[in-house]
Amino acid sequence: MPNNISAGDTAWLLASAALVMLMTPALGFFYGGLVRRKNVLATIMHSFFILCLISVQWVLWGYTLAFGPDHGGLIGGLDWLALRGVGQDPGPYAPTVPHEAYMVFQMMFAVITPALITGAFAERKRFKAFVVFTLLWATFVYDPVAHWVWGGGWLGQLGALDFAGGTVVHITSGVSALVAALVLGRRVGYGRDSLEPHDATMTVLGASLLWFGWFGFNAGSAINAGGLAANAFVVTNTAAAMAALTWMTVSWLHKGAPSVLGAAAGAVAGLVAITPASGYVDVSASILIGLGAGVFCYTAIQLTKRLKVDDALDVFGVHGVGGAWGALATGIFATVAINSGAKDGLVYGNPGQLGIQAIAVAASIVYSAVMTFVILKLIDVFVGLRVPESEEVLGLDASQHREAAYQI
């Protein structure tokens, strides 16, 4: 073993990669419970298929585009194509772990990000279109934005703080989800038929497994098994809990009953919001971030429903709005008392950091929206985005996969 490698850091990072890996099938269950029973297999397949697809894309060209040697602050070079030169010795990003361990940890982030978008086009997208979209989106949206923030690109150089992916993961996926919902249009029967979740228990199980995996997502992003990881773990748990309590309370006051699905969605919103801040804020700030996530994300979802945007599983409200709130909150609450390698935020006398965070948020939104729109339009021309209405009514499990989820 090379001298610089820490057994503790390596063990924690590999365990974290495994935790983050679990989040993608967990997302499949979270989303799977929210759709009608005729679409549950197709919805779970979205997440499971992406786990396979991006695992291969990442080792072939995704990792080098995101983390390869910088070219103009915009994209990584092709030096590490097919992981050439990425081996057991440490790489430039993490001096105490094998470069391969860092690569595979980042791979799991690249996997779950496009999977988040699938909730917006659930119950109506052609499987073939979904496959092409995922591959193009990962290559032309996720990989460049990951480079901008984490790979030595222009947002990182500007000083943007994003500990575990508020901009890279959640804003990109949330905004792309909104664009996808608008481009695909509403589901057949939207506003007329009941489109209620078919299995709330599956959704709560999925949310719980997401919460479990998120400890790897955020605490693993410390890239060492030390105090910063412990702080990220604690604030992650606190924000998730506070957002779940807040969402449930707001929905209770609004609709008259404490919603179980609301508590689950609220927990995910809190996890999203604390993601960019988890390595920079203390526990009091995490309570306020969770509170904001519960209020802002719930409100955003009511607004999208009022505007009759069929973001089927509320991806924009949870990930787009939650990610933006978390990224901005990082600029408000960040403190060098938690992370000496970072910067103070607004409440600690550095208002400029909030401005930098706003630039990162705006850049992520604009780039994701434009690129996603272009990709979807191209796919619509060459492949076709939606299944025919008859197949949508039949359900995607039967029409796309010739299988049924339940034989009862």
Added chain:
Amino acid sequence: MEILAFVSFAVLVVAWLVAPSRGAVAVVTHAEEAKAA
């Protein structure tokens, strides 16, 4: 910051105490819907 954290949690606790209790109505509604289906 700490004060704001305590206050925000206290606001939630108060909200739970004053929030409406109409769960039974919803259960009946679902049951009726299921019968009708």
